[in-house]
Amino acid sequence: MGAPAGFTLGELAAALRATLEGDPGRRVTGVAPLETAGPEQVSFLIDARYRASAEASRAGALLVAEDVSGLRGPLLRSTTPQQALIALLTLFHPPASLSPGIHPSAVVASDARIDPSASIGALAVIGADAVIGPRVRVHPLVYVGPHVEVGEESVLHPRVVLGEGVRLGCRVVVQPGAVIGGDGFGYAFDGSAHRKIPQVGVVVIEDDVDIGANTTIDRATLGTTLIRRGTKIDNLVQVGHNVEIGEHSIIVAQVGISGSCRLGRGVVAAGQVGFADHLTIGDGAMLGAQAGVAADIPPGERRLGTPAVPMGQAKRVFAAQKHLPDMARRLRAAERRLERLETRLGIAPSQTRASGVVDDQA
């Protein structure tokens, strides 16, 4: 059994706990997208937007949800198709096996404690008193600073930086180039120059957190910048000093979270959202892409826009603002009509245009 030889559809159905419609003896050797899959590959239809591609696909079998109809087989039907897809991809693309040990080119402090089952890649640097747990994978060119702790089965992809004293839980995955534990951005102006406030706190990343490529998470000024367990952070995200993000939150690419914000559990922030400092964002709050958040948000609220307002309201504002130039024109016309009516009825002229605001004739 294995990727070259592939799997029979019967084997896949068993492994994915799926119901097979088709020949259980038929063999597939890989997973491929709907458009490129051939008869010897399995593909999947989970997002209904790809229905047409599924109908046209030459794939040897399709993983689908239980209630999908009208597709010709073979089909692997799952009640939890996304989880089945994870299992399917893992079957055909098992994680690379770990080669325990320290690459001879790595530079490891004499008092660092590296678990014998961990793998330290080429040209990695492990600082004084650092602790690298069991089955941790440190890829090449990673920097692990002094007094850092990395919990078991965590993965540091190439060129990650963990600054002094940063603590990672278990199964934390950090994509390439992320910087955890850079200094927070804190200054006090003394009348002639900005004097740096020493950033002497740490960063704690709990279990099962993922952190994206080139993302930056600053250490606390004092105390802890904290990412709670299960939270997933995308690429190029900025997390300021003393921020706390609750469990199982989702922070999409290029989001910026200013210092001392507290995000609750299960918060979702879409791409390029910005949070002002010292905000409290309630459990389960959702922020639409590019939202600018300048005030606290209660639990469960959905917000969009700059400044962020409730999502339904934001969509109505977005729909209305397209017509603003027309509204401005119509308002001017209404004022002229009012003047005409007032003149006809002998009512004294109104003072409402006396504000001195220049009216833009857009």
Added chain:
Amino acid sequence: MGAPAGFTLGELAAALRATLEGDPGRRVTGVAPLETAGPEQVSFLIDARYRASAEASRAGALLVAEDVSGLRGPLLRSTTPQQALIALLTLFHPPASLSPGIHPSAVVASDARIDPSASIGALAVIGADAVIGPRVRVHPLVYVGPHVEVGEESVLHPRVVLGEGVRLGCRVVVQPGAVIGGDGFGYAFDGSAHRKIPQVGVVVIEDDVDIGANTTIDRATLGTTLIRRGTKIDNLVQVGHNVEIGEHSIIVAQVGISGSCRLGRGVVAAGQVGFADHLTIGDGAMLGAQAGVAADIPPGERRLGTPAVPMGQAKRVFAAQKHLPDMARRLRAAERRLERLETRLGIAPSQTRASGVVDDQA
């Protein structure tokens, strides 16, 4: 001939295919900006905004467009002044010569195939089965993962990461810190936690693509994230999994492109633009800075704003929205005038204020 000795204006005119107005025997030894150039340096006026600086410049000669008038010489007139500028800068600043070979501190997998004409810098890491083509320049501290292919004359600046299986065409230039082939951001919530969807696809970068510093391009979930030939990507750009960008597009700094977007040929996205996922952006579409794109865009369209609307409309909206507070005030006044008129004419009071919306007295 060379930078120290410089060039005569006659030599420059020939090399740039420019028409010289001035002494062909006069010698210049370098290129400099208008403000700092001295009599022994050549400068240029291509952007008309710098006309005044050109008039005040002490430069020994100016490269200008064919139709520029009123500047005292010497002048090098070109019908394609931007191309001539490229030639001029290249003459005085030829690319550093390549020293083929592998620096002894680099860590190269035994089965990697490095072309003998390629240069592998200090402390670079080249993974198993990687292929580095002719005259490729791998700068120090670069990570090239297993099974990566890099086409001829490509340049990987210091600290670039190419993840497993990434393929680069010829003459691709990657600025420092860029990460190509980090995992895409894909999770399925299983009711208690976000489970990662394995990201087992690749990234393919075609010929003549440039990629900016600290930019991140994620590998496909399955299949390929594809940047077609000639496209130029600036710094700190996020390209999500399974994105496809067409030929000769321009993606300016801090743009975010969500997963599975398809951008056409010759698309231009200005700084900080955000694209929602699964969008189709037509050939030649242009997006103004900070635009938020939430819907497909037909070919050739210009869009601006959040959500993005046609550029002319967006500019009218921008112009009108400045007057919104005044419009709100005038609308209230108009309603009062209507009430007065209705009262005068004995018309029943209107119900239009009964919505319960609190009217902000901004």
Added chain:
Amino acid sequence: MGAPAGFTLGELAAALRATLEGDPGRRVTGVAPLETAGPEQVSFLIDARYRASAEASRAGALLVAEDVSGLRGPLLRSTTPQQALIALLTLFHPPASLSPGIHPSAVVASDARIDPSASIGALAVIGADAVIGPRVRVHPLVYVGPHVEVGEESVLHPRVVLGEGVRLGCRVVVQPGAVIGGDGFGYAFDGSAHRKIPQVGVVVIEDDVDIGANTTIDRATLGTTLIRRGTKIDNLVQVGHNVEIGEHSIIVAQVGISGSCRLGRGVVAAGQVGFADHLTIGDGAMLGAQAGVAADIPPGERRLGTPAVPMGQAKRVFAAQKHLPDMARRLRAAERRLERLETRLGIAPSQTRASGVVDDQA
């Protein structure tokens, strides 16, 4: 004396030039946030938002401003509490001492000039003809390109890249992953492809500048990209080619500054602000978060919004735009009321609705 043994409150009062209310012989061994500080630790109340936490704190002493009242002691009162906080944090967390010398794993060009008091970390690369000044700290995995100069007491955190010819003044601090001196984003379309304009200028960073993690500062096309002394730049900021930033400015995370912008002295740009190219931003101008700046800004002006307008106006627009859908509805109602009045008075129907714009019934 030192962190383990701590300090008496009397010693702290003297060191911070603070007035002590409490027992000068009482000893504290560390600084901690209000919430976690115990009786053997000192904490601080500088931001009035934390008043309640201060009242509830178990800290052994509090550093406060001179005029704070109602807190039970012991108190260290300071006329400059932020400066006193800097002193306090520095007392308990003195910077790590410098170990001069070059780590044996570093790769240093034979003609680089490294001051004997400088520290070059593991696996750092120092290019040809580079000059590293006294007491400079080059952390591991840093790349210093050819002809770079780094002034005394500067700190290059792990994995910083300084491209060829970059010059840093004294006491410059660069956080991990920052790239200074990548190529600017300049192309000329020749009718079939974007041809790169060689970027042959440099970057000059003056004294006392701080640069954030994974920030990118591009070299000039020709001439100099210049960051003047005392300016502080946060994480993930993009500074384009030929930009100039004046002294003591503050550039917050994820700001993007397009090519050839000139920012004055003491400019403050909040998070995610974007500047179009070639703008002049006057001394002391302030830009609110996410502002989109498309035009020059006079000195001292405060701007917000996209496009940026004066801050007070932007706030009025933000307040008004929430009511846009209601305004649209009320405007339609006013038009109906006008029609009714006009009909009653026998006035000819108005032409103001004839624009053909579809009125969105949001």
